[in-house]
Amino acid sequence: MVGYLVRRLLLAIPTLLGVTFLIFAVVRLQPGDPALVIAGEAATKEQLESIRRALGLDRPFWTQYLIFMEGLMRGDLGRSIKTNEPVAPKVLQRFGQTIELTLAAMLVATTIGLLAGVLSAMRPYSWVDGLSMFGALFGVSIPVFWQGLMLMWVFALLLHQWTGWGLPATGRGTLWHLVLPAIALGTSSAAILARMTRATMLEVLHQEYITTARAKGVSERAVVYKHALKNALIPVLTVFGLQFGALLSGAVLTETVFAWPGVGRLIVEEGILPRDYPIVQGAILVVAVAFVMVNLLVDLLYGYIDPRIRYD
Amino acid sequence: MTVTHPWILCFIAGVVALAGMAADIYAQQPGGRLVIAQGTDAESLDPIAFTASPTAAITEHITETLVRMEIAEDATTGEIKTEVRGRLAESWSFSSDGTALTLRLRPGVKFHDGTDLDAEAVKLSLERIMNPACAAPFRAVLLGRIPYSPAALTTGDVANKNALIWTAKLIGADGNAIAVALKPGPALKVAVTGMVHRDPTVTVEFAAGTTTAAEVMQAVNDDKVASTVLTVAHAKDSDGSGRVDAVAPTKLSGYKSGVEAVDAATVRLTVPTPFAPLLAHLTHSAIGITSAKRLREAITALPPCGRGLEDKPAGTGPFMVKEWKKLERLVLAKNPQYWDKDQAGRPLPYLDELEWRVIPDDAARMIELERGTVQVAVRVPPLDVPRLQRDPNIGLDFTTSVRTIFIGLNARERAPDKEGGAPNPLADKRVRQALNHCVDKEAIVKTILGGQARVSDAPIVPQVFGYSKVGPYPFDATKAADLLREAGAKTPLKLKFHTPRGRYVRDVQVAQAVQAMLGTCGVEVELTPLEFVAYLALINKPASEAEHQMYLLGWGTVTVDADYGLYSLFHSSQWPPGPFNRGYYKSDAVDQRLDEARASADPDARKKLYAEAQQLIWDDAPWLFLHSESQITGIRKAVKGMQVHVTERVIAWNAWIE
Numbered sequence: 027m028v029g030y031l032v033r034r035l036l037l038a039i040p041t042l043l044g045v046t047f048l049i050f051a052v053v054r055l056q057p058g059d060p061a062l063v064i065a066g067e068a069a070t071k072e073q074l075e076s077i078r079r080a081l082g083l084d085r086p087f088w089t090q091y092l093i094f095m096e097g098l099m100r101g102d103l104g105r106s107i108k109t110n111e112p113v114a115p116k117v118l119q120r121f122g123q124t125i126e127l128t129l130a131a132m133l134v135a136t137t138i139g140l141l142a143g144v145l146s147a148m149r150p151y152s153w154v155d156g157l158s159m160f161g162a163l164f165g166v167s168i169p170v171f172w173q174g175l176m177l178m179w180v181f182a183l184l185l186h187q188w189t190g191w192g193l194p195a196t197g198r199g200t201l202w203h204l205v206l207p208a209i210a211l212g213t214s215s216a217a218i219l220a221r222m223t224r225a226t227m228l229e230v231l232h233q234e235y236i237t238t239a240r241a242k243g244v245s246e247r248a249v250v251y252k253h254a255l256k257n258a259l260i261p262v263l264t265v266f267g268l269q270f271g272a273l274l275s276g277a278v279l280t281e282t283v284f285a286w287p288g289v290g291r292l293i294v295e296e297g298i299l300p301r302d303y304p305i306v307q308g309a310i311l312v313v314a315v316a317f318v319m320v321n322l323l324v325d326l327l328y329g330y331i332d333p334r335i336r337y338d
Numbered sequence: 339m340t341v342t343h344p345w346i347l348c349f350i351a352g353v354v355a356l357a358g359m360a361a362d363i364y365a366q367q368p369g370g371r372l373v374i375a376q377g378t379d380a381e382s383l384d385p386i387a388f389t390a391s392p393t394a395a396i397t398e399h400i401t402e403t404l405v406r407m408e409i410a411e412d413a414t415t416g417e418i419k420t421e422v423r424g425r426l427a428e429s430w431s432f433s434s435d436g437t438a439l440t441l442r443l444r445p446g447v448k449f450h451d452g453t454d455l456d457a458e459a460v461k462l463s464l465e466r467i468m469n470p471a472c473a474a475p476f477r478a479v480l481l482g483r484i485p486y487s488p489a490a491l492t493t494g495d496v497a498n499k500n501a502l503i504w505t506a507k508l509i510g511a512d513g514n515a516i517a518v519a520l521k522p523g524p525a526l527k528v529a530v531t532g533m534v535h536r537d538p539t540v541t542v543e544f545a546a547g548t549t550t551a552a553e554v555m556q557a558v559n560d561d562k563v564a565s566t567v568l569t570v571a572h573a574k575d576s577d578g579s580g581r582v583d584a585v586a587p588t589k590l591s592g593y594k595s596g597v598e599a600v601d602a603a604t605v606r607l608t609v610p611t612p613f614a615p616l617l618a619h620l621t622h623s624a625i626g627i628t629s630a631k632r633l634r635e636a637i638t639a640l641p642p643c644g645r646g647l648e649d650k651p652a653g654t655g656p657f658m659v660k661e662w663k664k665l666e667r668l669v670l671a672k673n674p675q676y677w678d679k680d681q682a683g684r685p686l687p688y689l690d691e692l693e694w695r696v697i698p699d700d701a702a703r704m705i706e707l708e709r710g711t712v713q714v715a716v717r718v719p720p721l722d723v724p725r726l727q728r729d730p731n732i733g734l735d736f737t738t739s740v741r742t743i744f745i746g747l748n749a750r751e752r753a754p755d756k757e758g759g760a761p762n763p764l765a766d767k768r769v770r771q772a773l774n775h776c777v778d779k780e781a782i783v784k785t786i787l788g789g790q791a792r793v794s795d796a797p798i799v800p801q802v803f804g805y806s807k808v809g810p811y812p813f814d815a816t817k818a819a820d821l822l823r824e825a826g827a828k829t830p831l832k833l834k835f836h837t838p839r840g841r842y843v844r845d846v847q848v849a850q851a852v853q854a855m856l857g858t859c860g861v862e863v864e865l866t867p868l869e870f871v872a873y874l875a876l877i878n879k880p881a882s883e884a885e886h887q888m889y890l891l892g893w894g895t896v897t898v899d900a901d902y903g904l905y906s907l908f909h910s911s912q913w914p915p916g917p918f919n920r921g922y923y924k925s926d927a928v929d930q931r932l933d934e935a936r937a938s939a940d941p942d943a944r945k946k947l948y949a950e951a952q953q954l955i956w957d958d959a960p961w962l963f964l965h966s967e968s969q970i971t972g973i974r975k976a977v978k979g980m981q982v983h984v985t986e987r988v989i990a991w992n993a994w995i996e
Contacts, residue, residue, distance in 0.1 A: 196699075
């Protein structure tokens with residue numbers, strides 16, 4: 027187990043190295059000039075060149091990359107080009123707020139997804155099944171910004187107009203502020219989890235040990251939740267891990283619609299738009315690390331759910 | 339017969355009138371928090387570090403300018419009057435030759451840090467804005483007009499005066515060698531090391547050379563030198579002994595700064611040649627005055643431009659910074675010592691708190707406005723107007739903006755060498771006129787912008803001083819075809835067209851409509867939308883390298899004076915990189931009028947010159963003239979006294995909540 031963990035952690039290193047390189051290259055391949063952003067549109071050519079020199083942007087690509095990696099080894103993500111603030115605390119703070127939203131969305135996704143999936147599997151081809159699978163199709167097809175606005179319109183605006191109370195539409199603050207963005211962000215994952223749960227549950231429910239359990243008089247409730255669901259969870263868990271990444275990337279849109287101050291908006295509004303390379307690099311790197319870690323965690327969870335899975 | 343004495347009538351009339359006024363005046367209720375939603379957060383609250391109008395709207399409430407621009411529209415004649423009024427300056431006068439502007443500061447004004455407004459604060463603030471090292475995006479508003487002496491900022495920084503190495507502070511960074519001949523040693527040569535980055539530990543070395551002090555100063559004042567923090571290394575005096583006598587930095591130049599503190603309450607600005615729009619330029623939001631104490635602290639913390647003013651500015655404005663959660667909200671609290679009073683003599687502002695909330699999504703911003711969570715929302719999408727107009731709790735404000743939207747046309751003779759250097763069809767003004775005739779601007783305004791824009795009839799809008807109606811180009815496809823034929827243009831004429839995405843109201847849709855309309859006239863346009871920063875880099879190249887042919891852009895004449903709206907866009911000295919004549923337009927007749935108009939002190943003479951210049955520009959058609967945007971602002975009806983300024987700033991210091 028420990029050996030496995032070490033091996034996996036070591037394997038994460040080349041992945042993350044690749045990620046750093048890709049981010050570093052892609053950010054610089056974009057047209058646009060950070061020097062122009064700093065000096066303003068009225069800058070002369072000489073000014074732009076001196077700013078590039080001062081920021082090291084005139085150096086060869088590989089030199090810049092090595093300087094970046096050297097800083098990274100020391101846990102230093104560099105400083106913002108525009109404000110000269112250190113990037114790391116800024117990114118971590120925003121990332122925490124994105125995680126808050128992502129976890130809430132995961133909660134929504136798993137609750138709705140598992141529930142809908144199990145209900146559908148228990149009565150396949152019934153109206154419950156039809157409704158929840160139609161809902162799943164709908165949920166996976168609907169664009170997050172449109173759904174976000176509809177949720178806001180109904181639960182923040184109309185509800186408020188009718189009853190005098192409505193959910194908060196935008197911003198971060200109370201737990202109530204989490205509700206609408208979490209639903210908007212979690213819907214498509216809920217849909218995927220629901221379909222996945224239904225399919226694996228159906229398969230498991232036809233296994234012989236389920237028939238045996240029923241034959242020996244185990245209650246239907248115990249059959250479904252104790253025997254079937256636990257065995258159906260493995261593929262669901264894989265999807266869960268992958269959905270976590272999808273949620274992190276979906277957060278960019280959700281955060282913009284709901285004015286949520288997360289890492290997605292940091293990347294776009296303070297990173298990509300003003301060409302603040304260190305912010306983009308730092309933020310994407312943190313997100314990538316989180317993604318790798320969550321998938322590692324999921325792999326470890328397999329063993330917990332199914333003791334037959336060994337990590338030798 | 340009852341005779342009512344006329345005095346009694348007068349008295350009654352007077353009482354009624356006073357009662358009416360009183361009812362009006364006492365409607366204002368102090369207290370409360372007003373929430374204004376904008377699409378973006380403030381970039382920085384430091385006057386030297388912001389570029390966008392949403393930021394300017396916020397800083398206007400914190401840091402004040404010396405003078406402000408009042409714009410009033412006569413309700414009956416529709417005539418628009420623009421007038422400069424006092425703000426931190428109470429009065430001012432130009433010298434008879436027009437080269438000196440003396441401003442008298444308002445007494446009893448306090449900065450948020452408790453210090454008094456004085457001439458030194460003005461001098462430090464203005465010189466910091468002009469200091470090329472600080473790279474203030476709007477430094478060109480002052481620099482290049484008012485002589486700037488970097489030495490003035492750096493007194494006390496001479497290290498090791500008697501040694502070979504003498505640290506002065508004059509920056510050179512034009513990429514070439516800069517050395518300064520210093521007084522008093524006539525043959526003293528100093529090699530200058532420049533640094534540009536705001537972090538003073540980063541230095542950029544230049545090779546030694548022998549430029550004179552005069553040339554360096556000229557370069558600084560022309561804004562060709564990137565930084566004023568120069569370490570002057572290696573000095574040698576005339577007799578070769580290597581000893582340098584103590585040299586005060588002020589002797590570096592022998593130049594006098596154009597900003598002079600005459601006494602504690604008087605500031606004098608000197609310009610080499612008369613510059614008529616100077617006063618209008620001082621109304622620019624970026625020319626804000628900061629406390630001298632605060633500036634000195636900030637500059638000591640990080641020379642030469644200072645640190646800490648980006649989130650803790652110290653101005654004199656009606657509101658002070660209370661809390662700033664980036665990407666979320668910026669809360670300002672009432673400045674209890676604010677100098678201005680309302681007409682009844684009661685203190686301003688009325689509000690206790692003013693919150694600026696960031697809601698990037700237009701639709702989400704409207705939902706919050708409709709719900710009442712925010713009371714003011716800027717940039718209402720034109721297509722939401724009818725729905726919001728039905729809401730009894732919401733009023734819409736349609737103040738025009740000084741922002742003109744146009745499509746610049748690259749008029750240089752030939753394509754760049756790397757593209758083969760072929761003759762450029764847009765160099766022929768008939769082709770440019772044809773494009774103007776081919777596009778139906780009315781239709782674009784009506785369908786794409788929901789009627790919420792004004793078709794341009796001049797390069798600037800009517801609110802701007804010096805405006806003269808010279809257009810519009812009528813939509814006439816036949817005429818367009820004739821002009822193209824006359825010019826001998828081969829059809830289909832193929833042109834490249836770049837547009838920013840999301841920078842202006844429905845910019846890409848407008849560009850697509852233009853593309854389709856030009857198609858009917860035999861002009862095939864290849865349209866490329868770009869994100870704004872990439873777009874800027876594309877259109878900011880020297881004429882010899884420019885790849886752009888047609889480029890959609892907006893320009894806000896934020897000083898509300900024609901000079902700002904015409905000079906940098908049409909004068910032939912203003913070609914990129916840097917300035918904004920991005921179509922490389924050159925007309926001697928236009929140059930001459932713009933030069934004369936900025937030097938003339940007579941407003942009527944200026945108006946005449948600008949009218950002539952606009953007519954010439956219109957005929958030459960260096961742009962495909964489109965429209966000026968309306969700024970649509972949603973304001974809850976419970977909020978009174980909000981003002982929306984033509985420079986795209988919402989102003990809340992006279993606002994109150996009912």
